[in-house]
Amino acid sequence: MLDGERHVALSAPAGRARLAAGLAGRVAGRVALCLAAVLLTYTLAALSFDPLAELRSTQPPTPQAVLDARAAELGLDLPVLPRFLRWLSGVPAGDFGVTVDGHAVADEVWERAGTSLRLFLPGSVLAVLLGVAVGIWGALRAGRWADKISMAAALVLLAVPVFVLGTLLKILWLPVNEAAGTDLLPFSGEKTPGSDLAGWAAAGDRLRHLVLPTVAIALPQIAFYSRYQRAAMLEVLHSEFLRAARARGLTRARAVRRHGLRMALIPMTALVAFSFGLHLAGGVFTERIFGWHGLGDWMMSAIEHQDAMVVATSTLLMAVLVVVVGWLADLALVLLDPRTRS
Amino acid sequence: MTAAGTPRRRPGRRPGVVLGSCLLVALALAAFAGPLFLPYTHTQQDLATVLSAPSPAHPLGTARLGEDVLALCLRGLQKSLVIGLLAAVLTTVVSAVVGTVAGYLGGMVDRVLMAVVDVLLVLPPILVVAVVSPALRDQSWLVLVLLIAGFQWMLTARVVRARARSLRSSGYVVAAENMGASSARVVTRHLLPQMAPLLVVDCTLNVASAVLAEAGLSYFGFGVQAPDVSLGTLVSAGTGSALTFPWVFLAPVGFLAATVLAAAVLGEGLRDDEGAR
């Protein structure tokens, strides 16, 4: 076969233009994915929800005219796709439709989104960093007891569902709170309700509320990422290029730092990009267990109330987050791996 | 420096494989045969001993209406195991078909199927299943199996596709095509036998994820519905009193974690065996 690898080195400006075009192309692809996922969820919701069920089951029966009016108000007289498009067309202007009980979705959405971000992002960022660190540390000690124990711990952590983990943390922490006589680390909510703390005291209060949910969000992700990172690092440690780097006079530690780490991080970008969506489920559970009123909590109640617009809105915002994280992962990949630039 | 013909170690000698399969068998035995040896059924209520701590009469204590927690857990384990196994087998079949077709045929078919995979991977599958759940409230739990499988096949399908793609250009597949073998023959004689170990590994790991998915859905009330019980519904019911009556929570959690861990350990052990070949 032909040796397809003999490209002439690209001149720098052409390379940069192609890089920008490549990144833009990936954004477009990810936005399309995001819309498709929201359409899918919306369609499923519209098909399986019956927002009029409550009205219909009242005694005495609600008059048909009232039912029809309500249906028209919710746009139920339209087929699913036009209904979705009508909802979507309002989104750029900040109109996310109405809830089943008649409020504008937009009234609540940003507060919900903010709560979710404050809850989910610190834990996830921490998890990626620690997962990578633990994985690399384990690979460098492969086969020793420390590595075996951390790998076993990761397996156990992955076997415990997130909704259990949160409650377990509460059970474990309860004696400490009781011993202290006060809620050192509170179990519920984003801040102490009704308190009039300000400045640092308020920040401290929020921080104390954040600790346990963050641990609940981070632990399973740390376990997840560290297993992959360990495998990737092990592969790199057995690679020919690392041996060659040592053959030209680098110590093992320096060869690992200068050549191994970067190569081992490259596959992690793709892993973070495609698994981030899966980890969102952990956030949803955690919101419920620790009583944070974020998007996930909202979406779950919306499913209970058969509220398609709220489901669509929260799905959209989650999908946007997934897209943004995916794009950041692409960016990290391009920075780590110059091969992707040509 | 290549060591030619290293002897192949039989699967089953790895500690993970032994440990995982023993634990799974033990759990299955307990779930299906255990209730026969218990003096209580899981529905039997004893209002005299409501929410009592573990005792010789009730080794794992009693629940809110005085039901024996051990009997409840074994009953829940039954359902969780059945749902987990069925969903995993279904998941594996779907991913084997989709992955092989996409990987071997390539082209437009591949692009469409992989786009579907990507869309389904944007959001947590459990949320998507939850969205559908109101319409299925009165359906049999078998529908739940279908749903779990329907939203869990994507990762395995990707792995299978990648393997099928690399096998497609492998020497013996090219050789078979050169001798005039049909696509069906290539897939059944060359691709699937090569992928069988991979599929077994993934099926085992899928049991773990399916059990977790069932528990998660039931936890939110979107999964198994009363009067049926599963580990998920039991954990859910126990969460409210987890801080006051921990045994109603910890007992089903223990069974759940043991089941998932057993499947995961077995799967990882088999994967290591596969990788070592």
Place this chain on the structure above:
Amino acid sequence: MSPVLEIRDLTVAFRGRSGPVTAVDGLSLTVSPGEALALVGESGSGKSATALAVMGLLPETARVRGSVLLAGRELLGRSDRELSRVRGRQVAMVHQDPLGALTPVVPVGAQVAEAVSAHHPGIGRRAAAERAVALLDAVGIASARTRAAALPHEFSGGMRQRVAIAMAMANDPDLIIADEPTSALDVTIQAQILDLLDDVRARTGAALLLITHDLGVVARSCDRVAVLRKGSLVEEGGVAPLFQRPGSDDLRGLLSARTTAAGPERPAGEPVLRITGLRRQFSPRRGAVVRAVDGVDLDVRAGQALALIGESGCGKTTVLREIVGLRAPQTGTVELFDRDVSGLRRRERTALRERVQMVMQDPTSSLNPTMAVADIIAEPLRVHGWPRPEIRARTRELLELVGLSPEHAERRPGQLSGGQRQRVAIARALAPRPRLVLLDEPVSALDTSLRAEIMDLLTGLRARFDLAFLMVSHDIPLTRRAVERVAVMYLGTIVEAGTAADVLDHPAHPYTRALVAATPVLDVQAARARRAAVLSGELPDPTGFPSGCAFRPRCPLYAELSGVDRAVCAEEPPKPRQVGARQVACHHVDPP
């Protein structure tokens, strides 16, 4: 003079699944300053493990005993930090796989600079980079300053190996260990790299420990040779005397595999394959077109063997693929048994497949590891619907034909040696009684000592069943002994075609001449005399088409031509012309 390297009673064992596996077993060797010692042996004989033991780069699980003295200092048992001061400075290494040995995401210049700065901590980034450019220039990388910023995958195999050599010479080492440095390269590039290594040694005065399985390489570049078998030294001595009178069966086996015998002469029968004007283009990326095959005419007659030779990338394998597909080519015609394949119906195509079979390069990948040998051999018969009892009888017969015994039938490919595997692949190809067998480098994946044996098996089968062969090869001595006719390809066209005796013994086209000259030979005197004839440059970027003669940029003849003669080369692509009994596509080769 005290030796630069002294290995005493070296033993290396790896942890195997069933106890330790000894890779090197009590080996003692010395390398004197400036000397070139070859370490030869089959795969698995412990050559690479020895090299890694010297470098202190064996995996941590390896157990090493004995002594390795570099300029009198013991290396075994030293810490990584101490060894890192020796590696790359006193002893440098050139690896077998030049792509694997370079970090894929670091520019080549930075990797060379690292070889400098690792031993000169105070040198500074800019000075190290400058030195790297100078080194890249010294190993013959054109426009080294810009190319230093390129990534490894943007380089060809030969260029990557030059980069590796630049690193090895960065600190004027006393010893360079080269582990099969050319086995992944074409002969023309191999000759360039071997010359470069000689050149580097001349400049730095370094001794060379060259690990190889190719005795032609030894004859060309080494003073002494040590033969290894199963980790032990079998014999050792000067290259010239030992090649004349080998003392061991190991060396004798390796030597006999390389001897060139005159090819068979068989009468040609009816036409089996005729290709006219075959073209095949690919688009590796948008806007780029590769003319992989650019107008090829060939014909093969019953009982006859034709070899296509040339560097990798010349399009020879694409020709085979175009034939085996039995589909209409992009341009041109392929006729098999006087039938044009473009008009075939599905049934006819399937029927025709029985008569055209193929043996692929690497039996390890071409045999399904999960199937038993008997099933592998029977597969084409099952595909073509042979009745079951006949299949069983035929399978038994085939095993015997290719020199395997009936008990091999139930084994899996993983339980066979490389040679046995290729015998299975041959049996599979012969199963449906084909008339034409396409052979894609049928022995190049095998150990040297097995190659001649398998090639002779093929020749014997051809005579017995009156088969026609179309073989792709880059091993000229083996080709010479296996075929009657040869066609030499360069960038998708045939530059010379004729009998093997004419083309390979008395090449006419300047490219064929260079190719033959680059082929390693065993005669030490002859091997060294040939150095002047090394072809410069590499196959150009296949997406650019030079006007006129494609070989012009590398052509040694063109370089000597006058302006008028050059103009013809530059403007007109040469058409094949009859020169004596052969066809030559060159404007300046005259009939003898």
